[in-house]
Amino acid sequence: MGYTLDFSVVWHAMPALLWGCAGTLGLALAGMTLAMIIGVAGVAARDSKAAWLRAVVIGFVEIVRNTPFLVQIFFLFFALPLVGLKLNPTVTAIIALGVNGGAYAIEIIRGGVQSIHKGQVEAGYALGLHKGQVFRFIVLKPALRAIYPSLTGQFIMLTLTSSICSAVSAYELTSVAQRIESDTFRSFEVYFSVTFLYLAISWLLMLSFALISHRFLSYPTR
Amino acid sequence: MAPHFGLPEFGFLLRGMQWTVLLTLVAFVGGCTAGLAIALLRTCGHKGVEWFSRIYIGIFQGTPLLLQLFVVYYGLALTGLKLDAFVAVAIGFTVNASAFLGEIWRGAIQAVPLGQTEAAMALGLHYTSRMRDIVLPQAIRISLPATIGYLVQLIKGTSLAAIVGFIELARAGQIVSNQTFQPLLVFGVVGAMYFILCWPLSWWGSRMEARLALASQR
16 A cells, blocks of 8 residues: 655644744743753852752752653653642743753853953953953853853754653644644654754754854954 | 552563663664764765765754654654564664764864874875774774763663653653552652663763863873
């Protein structure tokens, strides 16, 4: 029995799929924001004087980086209600993405902060800059520039990882695709097309990050 | 009355873990072979071929692993071949691994100083010997930390086979969790089992990275 490919179902479902893309981007953006908050707080705690706090952060990073995201999201899905947080799947997914991305963000941001030499800060004060200026021009901007490629790469990774959130039926592109698939039984056509929607999303993100970097972070260093 | 999480359930998880390890090994060995080919194509010097391999790598790095798995899984079903679920997901992970390892080794090959290639050419070595005896042995050393890093990614990635229904560690966890109604305990144990697989590799990889960084400082 021959099988004829029929992509018209995908075309008919395009509006729903585009909303799914928006859902994916929203999920990734919210997750990344949470990840950055965890990242900055984690870096501060990672270099604190309290040994137990440092141990907690190191343990958190190692556990998150050495277990699959799927297991993490299942764990949170069942754990959050136990601590009294009855959340819808999409919010659970954002928390899971934030926790996962946060562990990677801690390592990335820490590398950026360590890349600023103490002498540069001292040189800034010697030139008569005040505290805010030193932070803005000598610490923040070069640190941002140093971690920008890894951080934006992490953002794209998080966007792709968010497809796994369909496992708890959060609202995003893959779960929209699964719904269309179960309505039409055109599994291959739907997933093949959705794969290219993801490719378009990551290319779009890469392009925008390159433009931002060109506009704000390109200046001569010597 | 639902069974409690006990030895039989743990045994079921252990059998799932065996499938996780087997799936990882098959995909890694297959991915190494195909990845080497991709890396060599990517650095061969022929514009068209390099462009093709670049697109190949770009597609796999720019799309979610889960969707790649879906496409391979349902695509193979369309060809009419009656493939075992294990074979289908193993093929999916292998093509993914070939793209990622290909890109890692592309970087490593290009990181070997050009003088090495030039010296080999001046000695009259042809391409095969130049790659096999001069460039690749050095490139493999450079690429080891990243390769081990990808291996950890792969172990974690095989959990996605659970979503297409293949029973490995994560899927076994789902099944046991549904039977015992103890999701926190079960997924905690499953997470710990993945950690036991991944953490020694991560540790080994970062130690090697530190050693290589020291060596390049000298």
